[in-house]
Amino acid sequence: MELFARAQVVRLKSHHDKFLYADEDEVHVTQDRNGAATNARWTVERVPHSPGVVRLRSRYGRYLSASNEPFLLGMTGRKVLQAPPPGGRATDSSLEWEPVKDGFQAKLKTRYGHYLRANRCDDKGDVDEDDETRSFTFNGSNLEELTHKLQEETGLHDIIICTRSPITGKLAPLRLQLPPNNAAMHIVLVQESSKVDNELLIK
Secondary structure (H helix, E strand, O other): OOOOOOOOEEOOEOOOOOEEEEOOOOOEEEEEOOOOOHHHOEEEEEOOOOOOOEEEEOOOOOEEEEEEEEOOOOOOOEEEEEEOOOOOOOOOHHHOEEEEEEOOEEEEEEOOOOEOOOOEEOOOOOEEOOOOOOOOOOOOOOHHHHHHHHHHHHOOOOEEEEEEOOOOOOEEEOOOOOOOOOOOOOOEEEEOOOHHHHHOOOO
């Protein structure tokens, strides 16, 4: 029997006990601990003539999409976003997911054989693409607030917030304020006692 056969609405929880969350900007997708939130509910739509394949619609009427936008420079992982409905298009494979049973859990697989997952960096700043990240929604406005939130989420206190140069790919400490107007940015957390910290060039 296919997964989600009788489901009308689902909540998708990771093994970190966080739920897939449709961001209010109607574009991005994050993770949040509040599974009761409306943004954590995804309406299941079955794809005609494709048994076992579904689309997942957010509260904003947009669909969970496997985009071609890189997750990080130089990484093979791609972002998952909210995308507009297929409209007049007969099919849009980026919006289609196949729930696959994995023990007592389920994985979501794209039509191209890739799985829904997230990434995090190791002690050297490399990304393990088989690991799942810990994500949260940050609604603050400055670097100090972000630092406190990250300390709370990770349980680490000796952290440095870094950004990766889009040209060289190297890490540099973030010293300025956060970008305005909720602009998206990628950050990397580095512990002060780590090998990466010893290699950072602070000018």
